[in-house]
Amino acid sequence: MTMIKTVAILLALVSNVLAIETVICNATQSCPEELPCCSQFGECGTGSTCLGGCNPMFSFNAAACMPMAICQDSSTTFQNYSSRVASHDTYLGNVSEADWVYTGYLYDYDDEDSMLLAMPKYSAGTVLSSTRFMWYGKVSARLKSSHLGGVVSSFILFSNVQDEIDFEYVGADLKTVQSNFYFEGILNYNNSKNISTTDTFENYHDYEIDWHEDYITWSVDGVVGRTLYKNQTYNETSKRYEFPQTPSKVQLSLWPAGNATNAPGTIAWAGGEINWNADDLKDPGYYYASLQQVNITCYDPPSYAPKNGTKSYQFIKSDSFLSEDVAITDKDSFLYSDEGSGLDAEKGKNSSSIASSSSSSSSTSLSSSSISSSSSSSSSSSASSSSSKSTSTSKTTDKSTASSATVQTTVAAATKTTSLSSEQSTAFVQNIKSSSSGTSSKQQQTSTGTNGANAISVGIPLAGILLSYLL
Numbered sequence: 152m153t154m155i156k157t158v159a160i161l162l163a164l165v166s167n168v169l170a171i172e173t174v175i176c177n178a179t180q181s182c183p184e185e186l187p188c189c190s191q192f193g194e195c196g197t198g199s200t201c202l203g204g205c206n207p208m209f210s211f212n213a214a215a216c217m218p219m220a221i222c223q224d225s226s227t228t229f230q231n232y233s234s235r236v237a238s239h240d241t242y243l244g245n246v247s248e249a250d251w252v253y254t255g256y257l258y259d260y261d262d263e264d265s266m267l268l269a270m271p272k273y274s275a276g277t278v279l280s281s282t283r284f285m286w287y288g289k290v291s292a293r294l295k296s297s298h299l300g301g302v303v304s305s306f307i308l309f310s311n312v313q314d315e316i317d318f319e320y321v322g323a324d325l326k327t328v329q330s331n332f333y334f335e336g337i338l339n340y341n342n343s344k345n346i347s348t349t350d351t352f353e354n355y356h357d358y359e360i361d362w363h364e365d366y367i368t369w370s371v372d373g374v375v376g377r378t379l380y381k382n383q384t385y386n387e388t389s390k391r392y393e394f395p396q397t398p399s400k401v402q403l404s405l406w407p408a409g410n411a412t413n414a415p416g417t418i419a420w421a422g423g424e425i426n427w428n429a430d431d432l433k434d435p436g437y438y439y440a441s442l443q444q445v446n447i448t449c450y451d452p453p454s455y456a457p458k459n460g461t462k463s464y465q466f467i468k469s470d471s472f473l474s475e476d477v478a479i480t481d482k483d484s485f486l487y488s489d490e491g492s493g494l495d496a497e498k499g500k501n502s503s504s505i506a507s508s509s510s511s512s513s514s515t516s517l518s519s520s521s522i523s524s525s526s527s528s529s530s531s532s533s534a535s536s537s538s539s540k541s542t543s544t545s546k547t548t549d550k551s552t553a554s555s556a557t558v559q560t561t562v563a564a565a566t567k568t569t570s571l572s573s574e575q576s577t578a579f580v581q582n583i584k585s586s587s588s589g590t591s592s593k594q595q596q597t598s599t600g601t602n603g604a605n606a607i608s609v610g611i612p613l614a615g616i617l618l619s620y621l622l
């Protein structure tokens with residue numbers, strides 16, 4: 152037993168992945184008070200785990216997750232922007248510091264005034280998320296998807312209770328964009344609808360999600376391709392509208408749905424296995440989606456919403472997570488250290504957050520923090536992270552001069568992550584988790600498995616597909 156455990160720890164050290172002593176959370180088992188926040192991957196933790204993706208349904212209670220920073224109108228032009236994006240694993244919720252957080256690989260591409268979301272060989276790709284939440288509003292993104300079988304790009308709204316509104320771009324069919332939605336993470340395989348357009352890899356298009364209390368439209372280049380009314384989503388059995396309705400982050404991602412280690416149904420949906428020797432992997436060295444701009448316009452929250460402030464949204468019950476259960480408050484949405492949570496947001500306030508975070512990671516258990524801090528020596532430190540991002544050459548026009556040094560570094564980091572051992576039931580969870588451990592961290596630690604953030608957004612539909620193939 153001890154032997155096995157030691158081996159496991161060594162393996163985890165080597166792979167920079169946490170696979171042991173993880174405290175699990177799910178519908179039957181909430182997080183304990185010491186690690187009160189349930190990540191979207193079903194693991195308990197503190198710190199960044201209590202921010203975006205913190206699921207109040209399975210957390211110690213709804214107050215464990217930090218209040219969600221309120222919507223603000225914005226327009227982000229992703230020109231020479233990668234150095235302004237914070238690492239998801241170290242960001243503690245101060246919205247003055249960053250509008251966006253990421254896991255994975257970002258590169259500036261000056262020739263198109265864009266930022267690339269990249270996916271080096273065998274990696275889990277990249278997830279970019281807004282730091283603020285939107286509670287009804289309009290969001291548009293100008294982007295080029297990636298391409299080829301097994302490679303999926305996405306642009307979605309994603310809430311902490313896993314309401315989701317999606318655009319998905321399956322690289323095997325560049326003339327079709329898939330629209331989809333989910334309610335509280337419940338798998339329903341029948342909600343996807345296709346919208347036709349011209350080659351999404353060759354052309355920038357403007358994709359818009361217009362989210363109202365009683366309907367959603369998905370548009371491409373100003374033309375509505377789909378409308379969903381709330382009244383079409385009533386479930387007679389549960390007696391409720393299964394319509395996305397809770398504060399949501401804006402999220403863009405690129406992920407390897409067709410990786411060989413994924414479930415067969417997932418790979419089939421993605422258009423087959425990824426070719427990790429495609430030309431893109433040689434030059435510029437990775438698959439990529441190109442993002443130029445995101446505009447966010449906030450709508451008024453529902454008139455019935457309890458309101459005693461202007462800073463954040465918060466779920467006010469621990470057993471119901473509908474639109475009626477969200478209040479607008481003056482509570483801050485940031486933490487002072489990786490040990491903090493909504494139960495004690497000021498924890499670590501008097502010590503410097505860097506000092507405190509070196510002793511306790513935002514992830515899960517004691518063993519995880521020791522593993523993560525020792526393994527960080529083999530991954531990147533803050534300096535190399537930001538310098539690799541800012542010096543990482545933009546993909547050049549002929550793409551032949553992309554910085555191979557940068558690419559190699561990134562690939563090395565990615566391959567080091569390997570996949571989580573074991574008991575995860577779905578491939579996408581592993582993907583996303585290894586994505587987070589492949590992410591460079593700004594501090595002298597890499598937070599391990601828990602906060603790959605976000606990407607479950609794409610995982611849920613995947614899980615749906617997977618299940619539908621199994622059924």
Ligand SMILES: *[C@@H]1O[C@H](CO)[C@@H](O)[C@H](O)[C@H]1NC(C)=O
Binds near residue numbers: 175176178180
């Ligand atoms: C929750 O996790 C526990 C421990 O891993 C497991 O025994 C239980 O079956 C899980 N429940 C659900 C609903 O997945």
Ligand SMILES: *[C@@H]1O[C@H](CO)[C@@H](O)[C@H](O)[C@H]1NC(C)=O
Binds near residue numbers: 231234261
């Ligand atoms: C990118 O922005 C940095 C400052 O953040 C600046 O020093 C640099 O010159 C800019 N590069 C380009 C190509 O505009």
Ligand SMILES: *[C@@H]1O[C@H](CO)[C@@H](O)[C@H](O)[C@H]1NC(C)=O
Binds near residue numbers: 245248
């Ligand atoms: C949030 O970040 C801003 C900008 O860096 C800084 O001025 C402010 O002090 C930070 N707030 C807290 C509470 O750390």
Ligand SMILES: *[C@@H]1O[C@H](CO)[C@@H](O)[C@H](O)[C@H]1NC(C)=O
Binds near residue numbers: 275407410582586
């Ligand atoms: C993708 O599959 C390769 C094996 O082909 C594996 O080594 C790698 O860890 C997988 N990557 C992810 C993100 O699952």
Ligand SMILES: *[C@@H]1O[C@H](CO)[C@@H](O)[C@H](O)[C@H]1NC(C)=O
Binds near residue numbers: 226291357444445446
């Ligand atoms: C963002 O807003 C600006 C200003 O209104 C507009 O010119 C631009 O086309 C918008 N971009 C997208 C992606 O909607």
Ligand SMILES: *[C@@H]1O[C@H](CO)[C@@H](O)[C@H](O)[C@H]1NC(C)=O
Binds near residue numbers: 339
């Ligand atoms: C999806 O559609 C199939 C076929 O029409 C049906 O059998 C299934 O019950 C539907 N699933 C849900 C969750 O509505």
Ligand SMILES: *[C@@H]1O[C@H](CO)[C@@H](O)[C@H](O)[C@H]1NC(C)=O
Binds near residue numbers: 329
């Ligand atoms: C959407 O198009 C894909 C091919 O790109 C196809 O496999 C899928 O069945 C279509 N979905 C719907 C709902 O028509």
Ligand SMILES: *[C@@H]1O[C@H](CO)[C@@H](O)[C@H](O)[C@H]1NC(C)=O
Binds near residue numbers: 380
């Ligand atoms: C749903 O709402 C729309 C817009 O209010 C209305 O036009 C439509 O008739 C309603 N449909 C049903 C099934 O109630």
Ligand SMILES: *[C@@H]1O[C@H](CO)[C@@H](O)[C@H](O)[C@H]1NC(C)=O
Binds near residue numbers: 339388393
């Ligand atoms: C309606 O709700 C019931 C009970 O929660 C669930 O089993 C069923 O799948 C739902 N139907 C659809 C179409 O989602």
Ligand SMILES: *[C@@H]1O[C@H](CO)[C@@H](O)[C@H](O)[C@H]1NC(C)=O
Binds near residue numbers: 478479
């Ligand atoms: C504001 O409302 C929230 C949520 O109901 C509550 O937790 C908080 O105590 C209230 N604050 C004040 C100052 O009343």
Ligand SMILES: *[C@@H]1O[C@H](CO)[C@@H](O)[C@H](O)[C@H]1NC(C)=O
Binds near residue numbers: 497501
């Ligand atoms: C932080 O320091 C202030 C005074 O410096 C003290 O009053 C306060 O109790 C300390 N807070 C914590 C959480 O240690």
